[in-house]
Amino acid sequence: MAPKNPVMDVSSPEGLEDEVEPVVTEETHGQKRPPTVIVWRNVILFTLLHLAALYAVFLIPRAHPLTWLWTVVLYIMGGLGITAGAHRLWAHRSYKARMPLRILLAFFNCIAFQNHIYEWSRDHRMHHKYSETDADPHNASRGFFFSHIGWLLVRKHPDIKEKGKGIDLSDLNADPVIRFQRRYYKSLMVLCCFVMPTVVPWYFWGESLWVAYFLAAILRYTLGLNATWLVNSAAHMWGNRPYDCNINPAQNLGVSFSAVGEGFHNYHHVFPHDYSTSEYGWHFNLTTMFIDGMSALGQAYDRRRIPTSVVMRRKARTGDGTD
Ligand code: ST9
Ligand code: ZN
Numbered sequence: 001m002a003p004k005n006p007v008m009d010v011s012s013p014e015g016l017e018d019e020v021e022p023v024v025t026e027e028t029h030g031q032k033r034p035p036t037v038i039v040w041r042n043v044i045l046f047t048l049l050h051l052a053a054l055y056a057v058f059l060i061p062r063a064h065p066l067t068w069l070w071t072v073v074l075y076i077m078g079g080l081g082i083t084a085g086a087h088r089l090w091a092h093r094s095y096k097a098r099m100p101l102r103i104l105l106a107f108f109n110c111i112a113f114q115n116h117i118y119e120w121s122r123d124h125r126m127h128h129k130y131s132e133t134d135a136d137p138h139n140a141s142r143g144f145f146f147s148h149i150g151w152l153l154v155r156k157h158p159d160i161k162e163k164g165k166g167i168d169l170s171d172l173n174a175d176p177v178i179r180f181q182r183r184y185y186k187s188l189m190v191l192c193c194f195v196m197p198t199v200v201p202w203y204f205w206g207e208s209l210w211v212a213y214f215l216a217a218i219l220r221y222t223l224g225l226n227a228t229w230l231v232n233s234a235a236h237m238w239g240n241r242p243y244d245c246n247i248n249p250a251q252n253l254g255v256s257f258s259a260v261g262e263g264f265h266n267y268h269h270v271f272p273h274d275y276s277t278s279e280y281g282w283h284f285n286l287t288t289m290f291i292d293g294m295s296a297l298g299q300a301y302d303r304r305r306i307p308t309s310v311v312m313r314r315k316a317r318t319g320d321g322t323d
């Protein structure tokens with residue numbers, strides 16, 4: 001029997017916040033800030049998660065090929081729950097989706113376990129509106145570590161809570177799919193992110209529960225988190241800036257590959273309402289392929305695009321001269 005893994009005790013985002021200890025930081029990157037409060041419970045759980053993921057790598061050769069495939073499929077499903085769902089549909093409203101697609105995306109989103117859609121979208125709207133200031137939850141001006149994972153290990157800066165009061169979230173509150181997912185998030189997340197990925201390989205092709213859990217749940221979840229966090233860290237630091245060379249977000253093809261199409265971050269910060277988050281359609285952009293496929297099925301509509309003439313003018317005016 002597989003021993004109980006402590007990572008499974010991550011029952012909710014809210015449940016990760018209990019043990020805190022204040023640490024006084026007078027100055028960070030030249031700016032005065034209130035004391036940083038480390039949330040030790042998050043530090044411990046994320047450390048355990050990453051150690052467990054490292055252990056899972058050594059189990060890969062022991063796994064059934066169908067378990068490998070299942071792990072990849074879950075990675076993509078969870079990825080789309082973030083990119084096509086929380087990000088492009090709900091946070092930016094860059095296209096519209098009919099009820100069956102919204103339910104599918106909310107299910108995919110539970111597989112990804114990156115907090116419920118309402119909280120994710122609220123933080124992301126703050127990220128765009130107050131980009132790289134203290135009111136940006138993963139403020140990249142505080143360095144790679146903070147924007148990658150550090151922001152999830154400390155209490156939020158008071159500016160986020162204060163200025164966050166001014167963010168309009170009425171559209172999110174009006175969506176019954178979001179209300180349902182938020183209400184039952186703890187149970188839905190445990191079922192979709194940990195239980196279902198483990199049980200399916202065991203039931204259908206006789207994989208051991210141990211191997212299925214570490215590969216399809218733990219390793220896949222950890223890789224998905226890091227791929228997402230790289231958009232906040234790496235894609236705010238490294239790459240070309242063809243659309244606006246005065247901002248840090250950059251075009252990063254490596255990030256686009258791992259984040260199923262979300263690494264064209266210079267374009268995205270300049271034109272956040274483009275449903276493709278890129279000038280180049282399906283190029284390294286599985287999410288755009290998915291939304292276009294859903295549009296062909298009548299499930300997605302009103303996809304917003306920025307006219308080429310507008311993009312060209314902007315490139316000529318503020319771009320760094322690259323493509
Ligand atoms: C995770 C999220 O990993 C990752 C998001 C990344 C975003 C990337 C974006 C890039 C583009 C898309 C790329 C996709 C690529 C995908 C590829 C995939 C293959 N506005 O938060 P609390 C107020 S999650 C307004 O507890 P603390 C509000 O009143 C990982 N108000 O703050 C709130 O109460 P309520 C799993 C706000 O106590 C109250 O403050 N999850 C806002 O400072 C308290 O909020 C975890 O590990 C706002 N923005 O704690 C959980 N924010 O909610 C980790 C807050 O009731 N999180 N308020 O309304 C935590 O433990 C805590 O949030 C904390 C801060 C310790 C970090
Ligand atoms: Zn960004």
Ligand code: ZN
Nearest residue numbers: 092124128272
């Ligand atoms: Zn965005």
